Amino acid sequence: MELISATPVRHPGRWVGVAVIVLACILLIQSLATNPNYHWDTVATYILDVHVVQAVGWTLLLTVASMILATALAVALALMRVSENPVFQWTSWAWVWFFRGTPVYTQLVFWGLVAVLYPKITLGVPFGPELLQFDTQDLITAGVAALLGLGLNESAYLAEIFRAGLKSVGAGQMEAAEALGLRKSKIMWRIVLPQAMRVIIPPTGNEAIGMLKTTSLVLAIPFTMDLTFVTNSAANRLYLPIPLLIVAASWYLLITSILMVGQHFIERHYGKGFDGRILAPTDSALEGRR
Template sequence: MSSGPETAAQHTVPQRIDRIKAVPVRHPGRWIGVVVIAVIVALIGQSVATNENFRWDIVWLYLRDVKIIQGVGWTLLLTVASMVLAIVLAILLAFMRQSDNPIFRWVSWFWVWFFRGTPVYTQLIFWGLFAVLYPKIAIGIPWGPELFSFNTQDYITGFLAALLGLGLNESAYLAEIFRAGLKSVDKGQIEAAEALGIRKAKVMWRIVLPQAMRIIVPPTGNETIGMLKTTSLVLAVPFTLELTFASNALANKTYLPIPFLLIAAFWYLLITSILMVGQHYIERYYGKGVDNLSPAPLRAPEQNV
């Protein structure tokens, strides 16, 4: 057997440990992809900038034309009004779909089935022809005197017809989004809140909706952006003040369709970008503590007096 000092020397741990020289993983495919994309972007940019058929002089000249700006305003107004109408109806339809009353459930189901199953363009044409189908609406006693009546042509204007066509169609899609958001909240929370004696309205407002909004906001934001672009179909009513019709009217006067298509695309992209920024902040607000976009607010512990 070896002596004690020799055994200790054999098991002595070296004082200096060499560091591992790690070689980073190379990704040549990434750099090749970057070069290919850069070349394609440069070619497209050079083509767009030098192609005289785009007529950039006409684009800059009419970009802030009065008719174009008015079209932007009417497009925004129609988008906001249609979404407000759709949201109000969608909330009502979502609650009806979850009601214990079978009549409410079937009415909500039929509404969603009908308006999602028919094209929005067809619905817009119908509302544009509503005054032809019903020139006069009267309210009175059946087979008796007439109490109230009005001519539909005096009230169903192009804007109102477009609003009804877009809003009613959109309500069917939002109703399913809201229903999915409400169903995402565990029923145990509702039952626990009701067991504590909290009113149903307060349970819905303070417990269910704050959690459901995290599911509701993203698709609703997408539907709002889609509504902005769907307003270009209201020519079917016809409603002739929105952006697409205004740009097409100027294009027909100048016989230059491409510059005015670029003008309309610019304004749609600008408004859509603003809506996307707003959607981002709303999502971050309702995703606190869940989506890791921002931390949940901390409350100081209450002190007993």
């Protein structure tokens, strides 16, 4: 029996696409290397400048603290949203409605000006005597205002992500656990959350990366120790905005890359055993959008 001599299908369009991409990369590298307006000497001077490195640390601290605050609030809001108590449900809905419906920049400006609206913060009996009194400017500093503005805004988005994760677990599993006599708290921590994490982790990782870049908006307060503020100040002093923008962008890209690697390993851990598939690093952003 004579074997069929199959001719492989040719794809000339692929080679044309590859050639276009390679040519574009060569032109980009040539432009970056030969254009003096990038001022790479200034980039090299400031990329590891002590003030820039300190600003990176403050940016990371603000990102982590804001995500911790947002996560704690989001868990409570998600549990309230799936509660059978209508007061909890409507309170959670109103919170999400307000903080998702107003721009984060507007919220940051509000927290920066809260001392104008409330010069004093008092604790006491309603319509009765005041027990404690604080100056708002001493209590809500620029850092605290930045933390509240970012954390409260992010909690609304994370609450919806967590609620979707909780809803992704079949009701039959919870009913079976209740039939076995397990307490609702144990059902939530031992059965629901471990399965919900597979749905929660990808978009939460994306939100963490988004939070890192959203910290650049704390200029509105103003919080003067973040990366964007420090590099902008140096750019205004040198009259060279482009190289300092490259410095800031390089640090943001480095931190984002590290966060993406961590997100990949967390996703792989919680994705074990699901359809025999483990997410690749490039799947993270796509999964978060679905």
